[in-house]
Amino acid sequence: MNHVRLSLDAGGREAEIHPMYDVLVNDPAVEHATATHWSFAGDELGIMHYLEGDREAFRQRLETIPEVREFEITPAGEAFYAYVRDATTEPLRELFGAVAESTAVVIPPIEYAEETVSYSVFGPGEEIEAAIERVPDPIEVRVEAVGGMRGVTELADSLVTDRQREALEVALAVGYYEVPREASHEDVAAELGCAPSTAAEHLRKGEGAVLQAVLGG
Numbered sequence: 001m002n003h004v005r006l007s008l009d010a011g012g013r014e015a016e017i018h019p020m021y022d023v024l025v026n027d028p029a030v031e032h033a034t035a036t037h038w039s040f041a042g043d044e045l046g047i048m049h050y051l052e053g054d055r056e057a058f059r060q061r062l063e064t065i066p067e068v069r070e071f072e073i074t075p076a077g078e079a080f081y082a083y084v085r086d087a088t089t090e091p092l093r094e095l096f097g098a099v100a101e102s103t104a105v106v107i108p109p110i111e112y113a114e115e116t117v118s119y120s121v122f123g124p125g126e127e128i129e130a131a132i133e134r135v136p137d138p139i140e141v142r143v144e145a146v147g148g149m150r151g152v153t154e155l156a157d158s159l160v161t162d163r164q165r166e167a168l169e170v171a172l173a174v175g176y177y178e179v180p181r182e183a184s185h186e187d188v189a190a191e192l193g194c195a196p197s198t199a200a201e202h203l204r205k206g207e208g209a210v211l212q213a214v215l216g217g
Helices: 019-026 054-060 091-099 125-133 154-158 164-173 185-192 196-215
Strands: 002-009 030-040 044-053 068-076 079-087 105-113 114-124 140-147
Touching: 002 105, 002 125, 019 030, 019 114, 019 140, 019 196, 030 091, 044 054, 054 091, 091 125, 105 164, 154 196, 164 185, 164 196
Parallel strands: none
Antiparallel strands: 002 114, 002 140, 030 044, 030 105, 044 079, 068 079, 105 114
C-alpha cells in the first residue's frame, strides 16, 4: 500500500477540463480554495468548498457558468463555504473516474493553490499508477511524495491544508502555543496577512485535523 501526494497542473488550460476548475485555480475572486467533501455521480458532481476571496464576485461568476446547476454560499468569518452542483464534462468524468473506478482512496481535502491542484491518495501502488496514467490531457501529474501507512503523521499531513499548516507553523513560531500564551490570533493574522477571524479559522481547522488523526484513529 502507498500514500501518494499528487500535484495536478493544467498549464493554464483548466477551462478545457471544466469551467469550475478554471474558476477555482485562476479567477481573481478566489484567493485560496479547498474541496472538503464531494460526490461524483457520472453526469453530475457535487462539491463542498471552503474559500477565501471575494464572496460576491465568486457568486456572480457562478451565475454565468452554464454547467453550474445549483449552488449555495454561506459566510464563515472572512472566508465562506460554497456547495456547487455541476454538470460534468467528458474530461472531468475522465479525471474523477480515474480514481472512482479503482480501490484507491482520495484523502480530503483537495487543495487549489498556485495554479495547481494537490491531494493525497492511499491504496495499492499499481492502482494509483493506473489512475495517474488515466488523467486526461492537458493535465500534468507530479508525484510530490510517496510513503506508507507507517503512522499518523502522513495522514495528518494530508488532512491539513497548506494554508492551515502555515497558520499552525506561524502560531508555533510567535508563541501562540506557549504556556502562558505569548501571542494572539491577531499576531498570527499579522504574520499571515489575513483577518484575525480567518487566522482563527485556519488554526481551529488545522488543530482539529491533527487531533482527529492522532486521537480519532
